Amino acid sequence: DAGITQSPRYKITETGRQVTLMCHQTWSHSYMFWYRQDLGHGLRLIYYSAAADITDKGEVPDGYVVSRSKTENFPLTLESATRSQTSVYFCASRLHRGGYEQYFGPGTRLTVT
Amino acid sequence: AQTVTQSQPEMSVQEAETVTLSCTYDTSESDYYLFWYKQPPSRQMILVIRQEAYKQQNATENRFSVNFQKAAKSFSLKISDSQLGDxxxxxxxxxxxxxxxxxxxxxxxxxxxxxxx
Known part of the structure; x- marks a missing residue:
């Protein structure tokens, strides 16, 4: 299906485990983003990528790792999950040019026990 | 640094009535974009409306419209004829x-x- 997808939609993991959240978009958008959504904070940017092999930190990057070997994929890895990383994670993408909207994926609800 | 403030954590409206959601922001820039996104229980973030700061005319999308007050740094969203799906x-x-x-x-x-x- 065309669009932006995330997997898994729900994940429960234990403290200290490594977790990877997947994001895939079919539009060939240059920019991709990872946000986390927590009550009282709105959406906060974790990492973004301007193109394949180009990534940069956002507001809250600590404890996360990203990679982008292909334009369409932008996985987010929690190297050693902590309870504070319990959140809803959104992937988004945007065209390179123009001040236009970001298109969001459906989100992944991650619980770290 | 830019900040965006929504001072109303919760609001309610009767079906078919009109409701206005408030938003203020702080910036030193003169050119920028403002957006309203909707997130239903499905969690999917959907763009409702967009406003370019250089445009004086308020953006409108069907039942959704904005009141953009650049000098006051205010960007409220008006939903007319509210529906359950809103x-x-x-x-x-x-x-x-x-x-x-x-x-x-x-x-x-x-x-x-x-x-x-």
Missing amino acids: AAMYFCAYRRFRSGGYQKVTFGTGTKLQVIP
């Missing part, structure tokens, strides 16, 4: 304008809208 969390967002490169999008903390049948 029940959602609404986020106001700001993005500085630049012709290329990454520009951070700053989101407010959201307003939860309840529509009463």
